[in-house]
Amino acid sequence: xxxxxxxxxxxxxxxxxxxxxxxxxxxxxxxxxxxxxxxxxxxxxxxxxxxxxxxxxxxxxxxxxxxxxxxxxxxxxxxxxxxxxxxxxxxxxxxxxxxxxxxxxxxxxxxxxxxxxxxxxxxxxxxxxxxxxxxxxxxxxxxxxxxxxxxxxxxxxxxxxxxxxxxxxxxxxxxxxxxxxxxxxxxxxxxxxxxxxxxxxxxxxxxxxxxxxxxxxxxxxxxxxxxxxxxxxxxxxxxxxxxxxxxxxxxxxxxxxxxxxxxxxxxxxxxxxxxxxxxxxxxxxxxxxxxxxxxxxxxx
Amino acid sequence: xxxxxxxxxxxxxxxxxxxxxxxxxxxxxxxxxxxxxxxxxxxxxxxxxxxxxxxxxxxxxxxxxxxxxxxxxxxxxxxxxxxxxxxxxxxxxxxxxxxxxxxxxxxxxxxxxxxxxxxxxxxxxxxxxxxxxxxxxxxxxxxxxxxxxxxxxxxxxxxxxxxxxxxxxxxxxxxxxxxxxxxxxxxxxxxxxxxxxxxxxxxxxxxxxxxxxxxxxxxxxxxxxxxxxxxxxxxxxxxxxxxxxxxxxxxxxxxxxxxxxxxxxxxx
Numbered sequence: 001x002x003x004x005x006x007x008x009x010x011x012x013x014x015x016x017x018x019x020x021x022x023x024x025x026x027x028x029x030x031x032x033x034x035x036x037x038x039x040x041x042x043x044x045x046x047x048x049x050x051x052x053x054x055x056x057x058x059x060x061x062x063x064x065x066x067x068x069x070x071x072x073x074x075x076x077x078x079x080x081x082x083x084x085x086x087x088x089x090x091x092x093x094x095x096x097x098x099x100x101x102x103x104x105x106x107x108x109x110x111x112x113x114x115x116x117x118x119x120x121x122x123x124x125x126x127x128x129x130x131x132x133x134x135x136x137x138x139x140x141x142x143x144x145x146x147x148x149x150x151x152x153x154x155x156x157x158x159x160x161x162x163x164x165x166x167x168x169x170x171x172x173x174x175x176x177x178x179x180x181x182x183x184x185x186x187x188x189x190x191x192x193x194x195x196x197x198x199x200x201x202x203x204x205x206x207x208x209x210x211x212x213x214x215x216x217x218x219x220x221x222x223x224x225x226x227x228x229x230x231x232x233x234x235x236x237x238x239x240x241x242x243x244x245x246x247x248x249x250x251x252x253x254x255x256x257x258x259x260x261x262x263x264x265x266x267x268x269x270x271x272x273x274x275x276x277x278x279x280x281x282x283x284x285x286x287x288x289x290x291x292x293x294x295x296x297x298x299x300x
Numbered sequence: 301x302x303x304x305x306x307x308x309x310x311x312x313x314x315x316x317x318x319x320x321x322x323x324x325x326x327x328x329x330x331x332x333x334x335x336x337x338x339x340x341x342x343x344x345x346x347x348x349x350x351x352x353x354x355x356x357x358x359x360x361x362x363x364x365x366x367x368x369x370x371x372x373x374x375x376x377x378x379x380x381x382x383x384x385x386x387x388x389x390x391x392x393x394x395x396x397x398x399x400x401x402x403x404x405x406x407x408x409x410x411x412x413x414x415x416x417x418x419x420x421x422x423x424x425x426x427x428x429x430x431x432x433x434x435x436x437x438x439x440x441x442x443x444x445x446x447x448x449x450x451x452x453x454x455x456x457x458x459x460x461x462x463x464x465x466x467x468x469x470x471x472x473x474x475x476x477x478x479x480x481x482x483x484x485x486x487x488x489x490x491x492x493x494x495x496x497x498x499x500x501x502x503x504x505x506x507x508x509x510x511x512x513x514x515x516x517x518x519x520x521x522x523x524x525x526x527x528x529x530x531x532x533x534x535x536x537x538x539x540x541x542x543x544x545x546x547x548x549x550x551x552x553x554x555x556x557x558x559x560x561x562x563x564x565x566x567x568x
Contacts, residue, residue, distance in 0.1 A: 014378060015386035016312075057418045061404050064411070139401035140419055141378040209326045294381030297374065298315060 014294075044290050048143045058150035063157055074161040081113040081162065088113075088230055103173040107262055110169060112229035112254040118159040119195055119250075120220045122152050126199035127206025127213045134300045144293045145286060148199040152192060159188075166261060178264040187256040187267060190275040194249055197281025200289040207299050228254050249274040305390050305471050305502035306353040306376060312384030313346040313368075313375055345371045346526045349385070353519075358503040360517035360534060362510070362541055368526040369506040370475055373397060376504055377473045391470030391502065394420055398475070400460030405449035409440060409459055412448050416463045430466045437492070438462035439485075458485055465492050472496060474505035510538045510550050 089106050126148045130137060133147055163184075170177070206212050227250035228236075236242045245251050252270035259265035346368045353359045361369050374380045375387060377395040402419060403412050413434055417427035427434075435444055438459045440451075448456065465472075474493075490512075497503060497516065507513050513520055513534050520534035522541050530537050539549050 012378065012389045013386060014381055014388075016382045016384050051421070053418050053424055057415050057424075061407065061415055064404075064407060133402070135398070136402040136419070138374075138379060139398040140395065142419060142421075211326055215326065297379045 041287060041290060044143060044145070048145055051142055051146060054142060054146050055150045055153055058146065059153040059157065062150070062154045074158060077117070077158045078162055078165065081110065081117045082165075085110040085113050092230065104175060104262060107166075107169050107173055107175065108232060108258060109230055111166070111257045111261055112224075112227075114159060114162045114166075115191060115253060115257055116224050116229060116250075117162070118155045119191070120217070120224075121158075122155040122195055123198050123202060123220060124213050124217055125151055125155075126203045127216065129199075129203050130207050130296055131300065137296050138300055144296060145200070145289055148203045148289075149196065152195055152199060155195075156188070156192065170261070175262060180260045180264050180266055183256065183260045183267055187253060187260060187271060190256070190271055190278060191253050193278035193282055194253070194274055195278075197278050197285045200282070200285030204289055204292045207296065223248075223250065227251055232258065246270045246273070249277050303355050304352040304388070305355045305357075306351075306359075306504060307388040307390075308349055308351050308376075308385070309387075310385035311346060311349040311372075311375060311382045311387060312344055313371060313380055314383045315343050315345055317341045317343050344526055346375065346382075347384070349528055351521060351528070351531060353502055353504060355391075355502055356497075356500045357518045358497055358505070358516055360513040360520040361504065361506045361523060362508070362513060362520060362538065363523035363529075364545070367523040369523055370397070371526075372523065373473050373475050373504065373506060389471060392421070392468075393471040393473065394464055394467040394469035395473040396461065396464045396475060397473065398460075399457040399464070400448075403448050403456065403460070406447055408447055409438075409444040409451070410435075412459065413463055416460070417467070420464060420467050422467055434462050434466050437466070437488075454482060454485075461489055465496065469496075469501060471502045472504075474503060476506050476508060510542070511552070513538055514550075514552055 085106060088109050092105070092109075129147050129151050130144065136142075137144065167177075202212070202216070226245075227248050228245065229250075233242060233245060233251060233255050236245060252267065252272075252274035256267035256271045259267055349372060351359070361372065363369050371380065373395070374397065375382055376389070377393070377397060378389075379397075400412070400416065402416070404415060407415065410431075413431065414424065414427050417430075417434075418424060422430075438444070438461075440455055440459065443451065443455065448459070451459070472493075493503070493516070503516075505517075517534045519532065520537040521528060522530040522537050530540055535552070542549055
């Protein structure tokens with residue numbers, strides 16, 4: 001059996017699927033089919049690849065119209081993580097009755113907070129990304145899966161500028177660079193993958209359930225406190241609890257960044273775990289997204 | 301194998317009329333699930349639509365407001381997926397459903413050309429190559445560097461039309477967009493459309509201008525309440541449509557009428 005049948009180029013067939021009954025949480029059981037499920041999915045991916053230029057244009061549009069591409073504009077994005085880091089830093093020093101403050105702790109809090117800002121902004125944003133581009137979705141055809149992707153790229157640009165502050169703080173608290181910094185791209189890609197996997201199903205549900213972003217914002221904040229953001233994983237003394245925390249996908253990311261920048265340790269297996277989990281959710285979430293996508297026009 | 305550029309078979313499109321006015325929320329759907337509320341009422345915006353547009357032929361779609369004309373174009377443009385039947389599109393398609401879809405108000409006209417061009421399926425290099433033609437056709441003068449939010453609606457439409465026709469589509473889906481702009485620009489739009497048609501583009505267009513239908517189309521479809529009332533020779537279809545509306549048939553210039561009454565002009 002051939003997975004992808006020979007087709008003429010440039011021919012697009014859109015066929016309605018047979019539906020049997022109405023399901024309450026599933027208004028939309030139609031897909032764009034150029035064959036059966038898996039074949040359609042492969043064609044969709046090929047189409048995504050053909051239109052990959054749109055990602056750059058979509059995210060550049062976002063950055064240009066909000067900040068006019070100027071670095072001061074990016075500063076606004078940094079304000080929240082920086083001020084929160086200062087608050088947490090003071091708070092932790094008061095609560096733990098430290099007589100001598102450990103300045104590297106500031107960096108240890110700032111790094112996960114920057115990464116988390118990217119995550120929360122993009123994940124909450126993904127729920128509104130289709131609606132925010134409503135005029136595009138109802139007027140032009142393009143693979144909609146590019147929308148959540150472009151949004152993450154926009155967030156990545158912010159995060160990248162945020163990371164530029166790290167060397168400054170490294171200098172201030174006296175942490176030298178190390179070869180482990182070379183792990184940074186791998187950790188960033190892992191985080192991107194993981195967030196993409198979350199974004200696809202959430203952008204579909206956000207369209208159906210408009211109050212979901214409020215709920216998700218709270219869940220994300222709780223998730224942050226349960227992850228080793230304000231504290232290092234090594235400060236958890238109970239070994240069983242520590243193992244349990246490694247099941248949290250954010251653990252690998254936060255500890256990865258912290259290790260690469262601050263403690264000069266290469267990421268451990270928990271990063272790979274997050275990457276594998278991310279890859280699986282991207283495929284499943286993307287699959288789900290493509291099946292719901294033809295319905296977007298009607299839901300707006 | 302047929303040579304149709306557009307083939308539509310028994311297409312239906314359904315909308316659900318939501319009984320509740322509030323936007324869908326998490327708790328609302330839980331309540332609906334628990335209380336076993338009936339599914340929302342359905343409304344078929346299109347049903348049983350079957351037609352072919354041969355390559356290089358022009359199909360006009362007429363009908364009163366709310367008859368499903370724009371919806372049908374959106375199905376052809378792949379914005380709505382049909383709930384019944386299938387469509388087959390052969391060739392590179394560009395749609396003129398809304399001019400300047402997704403223009404960014406804060407970006408300049410020039411930046412929007414790049415953005416809109418890539419959105420419509422050009423590569424960045426292609427946009428660069430065609431940039432001069434697009435700018436000249438839009439004819440906005442020095443306003444091309446001003447942000448689009450400062451444009452009038454006519455200027456916006458000119459820029460949008462200019463980008464869309466320079467995609468060089470093999471298939472063009474046109475909603476009633478040619479009514480914007482001043483008289484001179486409208487004339488240039490009509491010329492550009494004719495040029496594309498002579499170059500062999502396949503067109504499906506919605507029009508309320510009956511003269512244009514008779515003059516430009518090879519075939520005409522009359523949609524009524526989402527169903528095909530009549531399809532065939534433009535002159536006859538327009539005549540029957542106007543009769544049904546209780547309107548007199550328009551006067552058709554002599555050089556058009558005979559051509560129009562010959563079926564399958566250029567198409568077969």
